[in-house]
Amino acid sequence: MHSCAFDSVKLTLDEHMTAITEVKQPNFFMMKRVWIALALPIVIFYFSGVQGLVQLAIVWVFASIMLLMFAYKKFRIKKWNASTRDHFGEQDGMWSHEFGPTAMKLDEKRGLIHLKEENKQKTYPFESVKEWRYNLSTTRERAGINKELDRTHDFRESGFYIAVDDVQNPEWRIMFFPQKGDFNSQEGIRDTELQLKRWMYIFETIIK
Numbered sequence: 001m002h003s004c005a006f007d008s009v010k011l012t013l014d015e016h017m018t019a020i021t022e023v024k025q026p027n028f029f030m031m032k033r034v035w036i037a038l039a040l041p042i043v044i045f046y047f048s049g050v051q052g053l054v055q056l057a058i059v060w061v062f063a064s065i066m067l068l069m070f071a072y073k074k075f076r077i078k079k080w081n082a083s084t085r086d087h088f089g090e091q092d093g094m095w096s097h098e099f100g101p102t103a104m105k106l107d108e109k110r111g112l113i114h115l116k117e118e119n120k121q122k123t124y125p126f127e128s129v130k131e132w133r134y135n136l137s138t139t140r141e142r143a144g145i146n147k148e149l150d151r152t153h154d155f156r157e158s159g160f161y162i163a164v165d166d167v168q169n170p171e172w173r174i175m176f177f178p179q180k181g182d183f184n185s186q187e188g189i190r191d192t193e194l195q196l197k198r199w200m201y202i203f204e205t206i207i208k
Helices: 032-055 057-081 144-157 186-206
Strands: 085-087 094-099 102-107 112-117 120-125 129-135 159-164 171-174
Touching: 032 057, 094 186, 102 159, 102 171, 112 159, 112 171, 129 186
Parallel strands: none
Antiparallel strands: 085 094, 094 102, 102 112, 112 120, 129 159, 159 171
16 A cells, blocks of 8 residues: 555656756855955955955955855755756666665666665565655744754655565655755745655556
8 A cells, every 4th residue: 555646747757757867066166155255355455455455354354254154055055956866767667866875776677676774775675665655844934043943854854755564674764855946945845845746656656
């Protein structure tokens, strides 16, 4: 018995899937905020000389630090956006998803599923898969440090859950992260939801 079959219009593999999906890796030093932070003291020096640079040191140092901090936060999110590796095996029968320390690989031809979570990994026949479901938590409207704590909690609780016939490892959690936007943004939530629903459909179609 399989759970959480989504009731939206199902995606067709031919129309919505390519063989491999990847997001371009970001470059921290190519971000606009980084360039502005580096250019700020140069511009001040050009127009005001050394004296102006020294007099405004507190201002431009503070501004540059803030710009670099925001740039790094954006870079970290983009880095996570680009960390998902998906392979949709319409041609070779191999289907896989990898993010962080987790992965799942389905060998359609051999009827095997390989699961990896943190420091454990194991291969099962399709017959050992009892059910699958997904959980997508969303952050409550809070601000400051509480919002960041909520976001971390949501990320840790969300994922694709696979129950198997295994006493030692009865359930596996595969991590997902948006390939567009932040995990706490509407764009990011929607992107993650589509990824999870896509894999629900793959499981429904292949494992049956």
